[in-house]
Amino acid sequence: MKEKLVLAYSGGLDTSVAIKWLQEKYDVDVVAVAVDVGEEKNYEEIREKALRIGAVSAYVIDAKEEFAKDFVLPALKANALYEGRYPLSAALSRPLIAKKVVEIARKEGAKAVAHGSTGKGNDQVRFEVSFMSLAPELKIVAPVREWNLSREEELEYAKVHGIPVPVRKEKPYSIDVNLWGRSIECGPLEDPQKEPPQDAFLWTVSPQEAPDEPEYIEIEFTRGEPISLNGEKLPLPTLISRLNEIGGRHGVGRIDMVENRLVGIKSREVYEAPAAIILITAHKDLEALTLSRELLHFKQNYIDTKYAELVYYGLWFSQLKECLDAFIEGAEKFVSGEVRLKLFKGSCIPVGRSSPYSLYELSLATYGEGDVFDQRLAEGFVRLWGLPYKIEGRRGK
Ligand code: ARG
Numbered sequence: 001m002k003e004k005l006v007l008a009y010s011g012g013l014d015t016s017v018a019i020k021w022l023q024e025k026y027d028v029d030v031v032a033v034a035v036d037v038g039e040e041k042n043y044e045e046i047r048e049k050a051l052r053i054g055a056v057s058a059y060v061i062d063a064k065e066e067f068a069k070d071f072v073l074p075a076l077k078a079n080a081l082y083e084g085r086y087p088l089s090a091a092l093s094r095p096l097i098a099k100k101v102v103e104i105a106r107k108e109g110a111k112a113v114a115h116g117s118t119g120k121g122n123d124q125v126r127f128e129v130s131f132m133s134l135a136p137e138l139k140i141v142a143p144v145r146e147w148n149l150s151r152e153e154e155l156e157y158a159k160v161h162g163i164p165v166p167v168r169k170e171k172p173y174s175i176d177v178n179l180w181g182r183s184i185e186c187g188p189l190e191d192p193q194k195e196p197p198q199d200a201f202l203w204t205v206s207p208q209e210a211p212d213e214p215e216y217i218e219i220e221f222t223r224g225e226p227i228s229l230n231g232e233k234l235p236l237p238t239l240i241s242r243l244n245e246i247g248g249r250h251g252v253g254r255i256d257m258v259e260n261r262l263v264g265i266k267s268r269e270v271y272e273a274p275a276a277i278i279l280i281t282a283h284k285d286l287e288a289l290t291l292s293r294e295l296l297h298f299k300q301n302y303i304d305t306k307y308a309e310l311v312y313y314g315l316w317f318s319q320l321k322e323c324l325d326a327f328i329e330g331a332e333k334f335v336s337g338e339v340r341l342k343l344f345k346g347s348c349i350p351v352g353r354s355s356p357y358s359l360y361e362l363s364l365a366t367y368g369e370g371d372v373f374d375q376r377l378a379e380g381f382v383r384l385w386g387l388p389y390k391i392e393g394r395r396g397k
Helices: 013-026 043-053 064-077 089-108 123-134 143-147 151-160 236-249 274-290 293-312 319-334 376-395
Strands: 004-008 029-036 057-062 112-114 139-141 174-178 181-185 215-222 225-229 254-260 266-272 337-344 347-354
Touching: 004 013, 004 089, 013 029, 013 043, 013 112, 013 143, 013 151, 029 043, 029 089, 043 057, 057 089, 064 089, 064 225, 064 236, 064 274, 064 293, 064 319, 089 112, 089 123, 089 174, 089 181, 089 293, 123 139, 215 236, 215 274, 225 236, 225 274, 236 274, 274 293, 274 337, 274 347, 293 319
Parallel strands: 004 029, 004 112, 029 057, 112 139
Antiparallel strands: 174 181, 181 266, 215 225, 215 337, 254 266, 337 347
C-alpha cells in the first residue's frame, strides 16, 4: 500500500494540478481536504473534482462556525489590523485550514501534508508553521513551490493529465475569500501608482455610487463579542455576512495598501472587508468607553499590535498567542454595550455608544450644570507633572 498525503485543496488550478503532480512525483495516495471558511463555492463540485482528478478520498469540511468563533472573534477582540490596515482575512484562515488538514492526516494515518501556496507569499509560512506546531512529526510538501512550472507549462500539464481548466477568460487577479474579507492581488494591481480597476471589487460599491442617504446601524457587544445587530440577536457568522452586505452597499471596507510581506517583499494589496472594518471600528469605540486609559493604551500599543503581527506571521498556534488571548480575555471583561455607527459613502463613523460599565462620568466631564470636578486640585497636579520640564526648561537646549 502507498503512503498517504493530505492536501489542502481549494478546487482551483494549482491544487488540482498538485493532486496529479504529488502522485507522480512522490508516489503517494492523495487525500484532498477542502475547508469551507465562508467562500460560498460549490463544495460538492469541488469534492467530486478532486476525486475525478485522482484523489483517493476527498473531504469537505464546513468550518464557518469555528472560523468565526475561534479565529475571527479573538482577532476582533484584538482589533487586529496588520500595519494598521489589513484585517487579516487570509491570514486567519490558514491556521484553521492547517488544523483540519492535520485532523484528517491523523484520521487517515497519513505521513505527509501539502498546501498549494507559492514560495513568495505569506500563506506558505502560515500553513507550514501551523503544521509544525500541531503535528511536528508530519512531512510537509509544497508542490507549487517545488514544481517550478510557468503558467503556460502548468496549463499544458493540466491538459495532458485531463485536469479541468477554467474555460472562461479568467480575471487577472489572485483572489482569496472568506467571511472576514476578500483579498485581491496581481494583474493591474501590481502597479502601486494606479487606482484599482472597478472589476477588482465584488463586495463593495464605489463610494461615489453609494446611496446619498446615510444608514445608521447599532451593534451590541458582550465582553468584546458582537451579539446583535439593530436589536436582533444573530449567530456570529450571520452577523458578519449581514455586515458585509450592509457595509458593501455603502462602499465601506475598501483597503488599498502597500504591505510588507514576511518574506521581505513589499506588495500592493487590495482588500474588501466591510464587516471587519465596521466591527473593529465599533469594538475600538466601545473599548474607549469602558477601559481605563492605561489599560486601553497598553492593549493598543503592546497587545493589539503584536497580535496582528503574530497572526500575519503565521504564529497562531504559538504560546505567545495563547498568552495574549489570556490578557485580552481579561481586558474584555467590561467591554459590553452598544455602538451606533453611521455608514455613508465609504465611511463608517461611530456616532454614539453606551455601556452598563461605562467609565464616562458626565458630572466630571461636563462644562455645564452639575459639574463636580474640583478644578483647584488641578493646580498642584499640573505643577508636579510639569516639574521635570521646568527643570529641563531652565537648563536650556
Ligand atoms: N496579502 C495578504 C496576506 O498575506 C493576502 C494573501 C492572499 N492569499 C492568496 N493566496 N491569494 O495575508
